[in-house]
Amino acid sequence: MWRREVGTVVRRAAALPEQAVAPFAIVAGLHVPRVPTEWAPHAHPRHELVWVRGGTLTSRVEDRVFTVSEGYGLWMPAGVVHGGRATAGAEFHDAFFAPDRTPAAFAFEEPRAITMTPLLESLLAHLSRTDLGAEARARAESVVFDVLQPSERQFALHLPGDPRIDAIAEALLDDPADDRSLEEWARSLGISDRTVTRAFRQATGLSFAQWRQVLRVHRALTLLSAGLDVTTVSETLGYAQPSSFIAAFRRVMGTTPGAFFGRGDGTSGDVRNPVSRVQNS
Known part of the structure; x- marks a missing residue:
């Protein structure tokens, strides 16, 4: 993990x-x-x-x-x-x-x-x-x-399980802030960027960029639960600025970090319908 x-x-x-x-x-x-x-x-x-x-x-x-x-x-x-x-x-x-x-x-x-x-x-x-x-x-x-009821949010990140791209997934699990592009990853693995794109779609249902975004939000949940502020979390995960991280979190979770954790810390914004963008298991 x-x-x-x-x-x-x-x-x-x-x-x-x-x-x-x-x-x-x-x-x-x-x-x-x-x-x-x-x-x-x-x-x-x-x-x-x-x-x-x-x-x-x-x-x-x-x-x-x-x-x-x-x-x-x-x-x-x-x-x-x-x-x-x-x-x-x-x-x-x-x-x-x-x-x-x-x-x-x-x-x-x-x-x-x-x-x-x-x-x-x-x-x-x-x-x-x-x-x-x-x-x-x-x-x-x-x-x-x-x-006892299942949640509307199912917090499952699907790993590829494809030897062509497993090295990418494991590297990003180890360091979610790794910002190498799809093209850079393809070159380092000696395969085409089209192959990487197709492999991620087939294995996870997400594009490479979407999958990395979901992975970063999973990691953000742990960091935010530990009490780190949004600015520190955004820097830790490789975002250029907190607003970019907040926007990414909202795309995946349907709401902002502040609203999700109920902190009212200025990052909450409007709470939307809590239907998760995280891939269902």
């Missing part, structure tokens, strides 16, 4: 909570990584819903990178192999759902972004308690399934 931050700790996936062996449909918990944390690729026998507060979570599933910021969660179906990263100090929440007790409407085959409403977060926090009676737990679990 992105270049690994200095001080990142790589961990194996933790075992499911002890309560998960009990006959509960949902088991929830909370962790606060004190340093940037990366989890090696793994899978769970239960569906998993993860979300963060005060940071971001990035997960890679085969040829897709999912970036989840505050207000959203990521539903990971049981058995799907994934790796992940959480920024330092983020509150990392997870909830595990027993497949045989999860309604068919949530039998997703692919990861899905979930809207984390205050009600949903409160219910899952309630279910993290170990002193709930069976009836109270059953009532809360039924309401969770009533309010």
